[in-house]
Amino acid sequence: MNTVLSCSSLTAGYAGNPVVRDFALELGEGEVLALLGPNGAGKTTVLRTLAGLLPRIGGQSVVTGRPGRGGSRGVVLVPDHRALFTTLTVGENLLLGRRSGGPSVNDILGYFPELGKRLDVAAGKLSGGEQQMLAIGRALIQRPRVLLIDEMSMGLAPVVVQALLPVVRQVADRTGAAVVLVEQHVRFALSVADRAMVLVHGRVSLSGRACDLAADPALLERAYLGEAV
Numbered sequence: 001m002n003t004v005l006s007c008s009s010l011t012a013g014y015a016g017n018p019v020v021r022d023f024a025l026e027l028g029e030g031e032v033l034a035l036l037g038p039n040g041a042g043k044t045t046v047l048r049t050l051a052g053l054l055p056r057i058g059g060q061s062v063v064t065g066r067p068g069r070g071g072s073r074g075v076v077l078v079p080d081h082r083a084l085f086t087t088l089t090v091g092e093n094l095l096l097g098r099r100s101g102g103p104s105v106n107d108i109l110g111y112f113p114e115l116g117k118r119l120d121v122a123a124g125k126l127s128g129g130e131q132q133m134l135a136i137g138r139a140l141i142q143r144p145r146v147l148l149i150d151e152m153s154m155g156l157a158p159v160v161v162q163a164l165l166p167v168v169r170q171v172a173d174r175t176g177a178a179v180v181l182v183e184q185h186v187r188f189a190l191s192v193a194d195r196a197m198v199l200v201h202g203r204v205s206l207s208g209r210a211c212d213l214a215a216d217p218a219l220l221e222r223a224y225l226g227e228a229v
């Protein structure tokens with residue numbers, strides 16, 4: 001499998017103060033990683049650092065493969081607050097992310113047909129689930145090499161999350177993007193991910209195949225508590 005994202009000895013944090021230490025990750029084409037862990041563990045800090053929004057304190061983070069067309073180095077982050085232009089329409093929000101030679105608005109509607117009926121509606125008037133679709137759609141139209149999704153379920157009913165997560169799997173399978181998914185709905189996340197990591201107090205306490213972690217809730221619980229596993 002071609003490696004898309006590789007980082008090693010990554011130290012991440014704020015104003016030179018480390019929050020995450022010695023983080024290492026290698027992700028291949030079309031691979032989905034669930035990055036799990038309790039509140040304050042450093043998951044968002046990892047995503048923001050991988051996206052280049054937060055300067056690295058130390059270590060390496062490299063994206064390989066075809067040159068990225070969206071965001072820094074082809075890495076696109078969908079933040080937990082979604083960061084939509086609420087007064088612009090769905091169509092306008094999508095077009096703002098469009099890159100020449102990249103996917104069209106219609107391509108994106110293939111993932112989210114519901115948005116097709118709402119193209120002229122202001123993003124701020126959409127339901128929470130529709131807003132999340134739009135946030136992911138706006139990331140996809142940038143044709144990410146690496147797609148980082150932070151707490152896609154924030155404020156959404158579990159049934160909505162259950163409907164949205166399979167799209168993440170489809171995106172990875174169809175476009176070859178490597179995906180890092182930060183998600184509090186652990187079971188749902190593990191059901192679409194290939195691999196998973198548990199981060200506690202800025203360090204990885206468990207890493208393995210998603211199916212193995214899903215099959216061993218006691219192991220996951222120990223990892224969340226930061227116990228040796």
Ligand SMILES: Nc1ncnc2c1ncn2[C@@H]1O[C@H](COP(=O)(O)OP(=O)(O)OP(=O)(O)O)[C@@H](O)[C@H]1O
Nearest residue numbers: 014019037038039040041042043044045046151182
């Ligand atoms: N802008 C900031 N400046 C300084 N410290 C910050 C900043 N943002 C986050 N932190 C600290 O970094 C640590 C990790 O936060 P982070 O948001 O990465 O955790 P998280 O695992 O994503 O948590 P949650 O699941 O609650 O979103 C916390 O102690 C937090 O207080």
